[in-house]
Every structure is written in C-alpha cells, then in structure tokens.
Amino acid sequence: MNYSWTNTESLLIHLIAGLAGTSKQTAVIIYLTLNTTRARVDLVDRLAKSGAASGELRDRITGLTGRIRKHQSLRNHYSHSIYSFDAETGATRTITMRIADRKNALKMGRSDDVDAEALTRIRQTIEALKLLNHEIWTLVLEEGYPV
Structure with missing residues (x-):
C-alpha cells in the first residue's frame, strides 16, 4: 500500500507544475x-x-484530491504504527504510535487486529489508488502539464 500511495502522491508534482504554470523541476522543489x-x-x-x-477542470482535480484524502487515514494508520506478532497464533496487530494528552493521563498505543477484514480494506485501497493514479496521469497528459 505504501508503494501505491507514494507513487500516486508523487503525481501531485505534475498537477502543481501545470496549475502553477511552472517547470517540473520547480514543482518538485515545491x-x-x-x-x-x-x-x-x-x-x-x-x-x-x-x-x-x-x-470543469477544477471540479475534476478537486474530485481527485478528495479521493486521495479519502484513503489517507488508512495509509496513515499503517504507516504510523508499530506491529505486534503473536508467536503462537501468528496473529498480527498494529499499535498506533500516537500519544493523546488527556486531562490527567496519557492515552497511547491503540491496538487493532490485522485480520481478513483489514486485509480486504488494504486491497481495496490499493485498487482505488491504482485507478486514481491512472486518472491523474490521464488528466496530466490531456492538459499537457509538464512530465
């Protein structure tokens, strides 16, 4: 999922270049x-x-970025967690690397199973990112944005 995410997020470079009217190199710096x-x-x-x-183009672009945002929380969850593996059962759990300050205490380490349902969500996200990647490339090429 991280590879698919990073590959798709990097396409924002071409949208930045095209929308800002700048070169790809400048867009990379931005x-x-x-x-x-x-x-x-x-x-x-x-x-x-x-x-x-x-x-029309604005709506198309904001639709694409809205879809990126939709998948961001799942990607963040798996990218910003540590993993626990049960040696006996083979079960895998994520442990969130976040500290929440409460009035009189700290809350940390929310744990979730990496079960069949979680794997299905990951696969669905990868497929959605694949489609999103294709749609962004199509827009970039149609609009003649720097590649």
Whole structure:
C-alpha cells in the first residue's frame, strides 16, 4: 500500500507544475518543501480553485484530491504504527504510535487486529489508488502539464 500511495502522491508534482504554470523541476522543489500529504493536496486544491483551471477542470482535480484524502487515514494508520506478532497464533496487530494528552493521563498505543477484514480494506485501497493514479496521469497528459 505504501508503494501505491507514494507513487500516486508523487503525481501531485505534475498537477502543481501545470496549475502553477511552472517547470517540473520547480514543482518538485515545491512538493519536497511541503512535507505532508495534506499540505501537498491542499496546495493542488487551492491552485485549482484560484482560477488556474476552468470550472470543469477544477471540479475534476478537486474530485481527485478528495479521493486521495479519502484513503489517507488508512495509509496513515499503517504507516504510523508499530506491529505486534503473536508467536503462537501468528496473529498480527498494529499499535498506533500516537500519544493523546488527556486531562490527567496519557492515552497511547491503540491496538487493532490485522485480520481478513483489514486485509480486504488494504486491497481495496490499493485498487482505488491504482485507478486514481491512472486518472491523474490521464488528466496530466490531456492538459499537457509538464512530465
């Protein structure tokens, strides 16, 4: 899933270049300067909404970025967890690497099973990212954005 995610997220470079009217090299610098997916997606949305794209193209781009956001939480869960493996049963669990400050305590280490249902969600996300990747490439090529 991480490979599919990273491969698809990197296509934002071409959208940034096209929407900002800049070179791919400059778009790479902008992309790398923004160190979160959220910041990169927000930039693409804002460029599309700023008048850099027609209404139809704007809606198409914001639809794509909305789909990226939809899958972001699952990707974040698996990318920002540590894993526990039961030696006897082979069961796998994720342990979230997040600390939540409460009034008088800390809450940390929420744990979830990596079961058949979780694997199905991961497979569905990979398939969705594959389709999203194809649609972004199609848009980039149709619009003549820098590649």
